[in-house]
Amino acid sequence: MDRFLYIAMSGAREVEHAQAVNNHNLANANTDGFRQALATADTVPVRGPVYDTRDYVQVGNEAADFSHGTLRSTGRDLDVAIQGEGFIAVQGPDGQEGYTRAGNLQVDGFGLLRTADGMQVMGDGGPIAIPPAEKVEIGTDGTISVRPQGAPADALAAVERIRLVNPDVEDLERGEDGLFRLPDGEEAAADADVTLVSGTLESSNVNTVEALTRMIELSRTFETQIKMMDTANTLEQSSNRLLGMG
Incomplete structure (x- = not known):
């Protein structure tokens, strides 16, 4: 029994x-x-x-x-969605690199580019800082261009590029902070094939x-x-x- x-x-x-x-x-x-x-x-x-x-x-x-969510247009310059496979690299609360598909980005009071959850977005040289600008644009390859205050409408200058990666999802583990990471603190290599769609967000799946x-x-x-x-x-x-x- x-x-x-x-x-x-x-x-x-x-x-x-x-x-x-x-x-x-x-x-x-x-x-x-x-x-x-x-x-x-x-x-x-x-x-x-x-x-x-x-x-x-x-x-x-x-x-x-890891199936994809639907893409919806927002028209906001700092909203980006990954088209196809890949992730945006961010710095987690523990200081280690993590990966997310959430592209609703914002610039804080110190000029740092962050996710809506406050995670710092990583670039090729570390956390991305945006100088004071009238306009910020994000290209399909993650390149961030700004128009400085008082500059002509066509005066765009590239300042940094978002670190986009595409690790094997079988190796990823989700942490308590919601970020995905590779085991043993490994960092995925940047992947030039990962592309972004500006003014768009990906919904939950x-x-x-x-x-x-x-x-x-x-x-x-x-x-x-x-x-x-x-x-x-x-x-x-x-x-x-x-x-x-x-």
């Missing part, structure tokens, strides 16, 4: 984890460039001195769905209808696992009473 209870308990635990992942995806359905998380689990054998036929479900490494449907399915599955645990407990009590009568 314990095997029945163990399987139900294990299933309920992992369904609860899957529900948390799905809820996180739903919460980021409107986050630009977000890549939905995928809940994974592995079967792990439990071996001991008495029972050697028990298996347990263990949460696996959180994977990510979360399908809200599918996520809501999955939330309902997971809730029902969790209830089923709990009922199985109750059934196992009832059967165990009935067995104990029968044994007691003997």
Whole structure:
């Protein structure tokens, strides 16, 4: 009977984890460039001195769905979206390089180019600083050009280029800050084939209808696992009473 209870308990635990992942995806359905998380689990054998036929479900490494979101035009000069594969290199809160698809950029009070989350955007020579300018343009290759204050309309000067990379997504790991990184602090090489679309943002790749449907399915599955645990407990009590009568 314990095997029945163990399987139900294990299933309920992992369904609860899957529900948390799905809820996180739903919460980021409107986050630009977000890549939905995928809940994974592995079967792990439990071996001991008495029972050697028990298996347990263990949460696996959180994977990510790297399918593309839709592009929408904003007309804003500092909004960029990656066309096709690739990532924008930024500096994470820990000082290490991370990668994102969120291109809603802004210039802070110190002239530093940052993402909407406050991450510093990296260039070929480190974090990008934008001098005071009347206009800022970002080219398809990530080159940032500015028109200095008081300069003619056609007086554009290149100041820096956004570091664009295209590492193998199989090697990327998502951190708690939402950035993707290569293992062991490695940094991806700049890739000239990665291109940007200016005045555009990429939406999250979360399908809200599918996520809501999955939330309902997971809730029902969790209830089923709990009922199985109750059934196992009832059967165990009935067995104990029968044994007691003997």
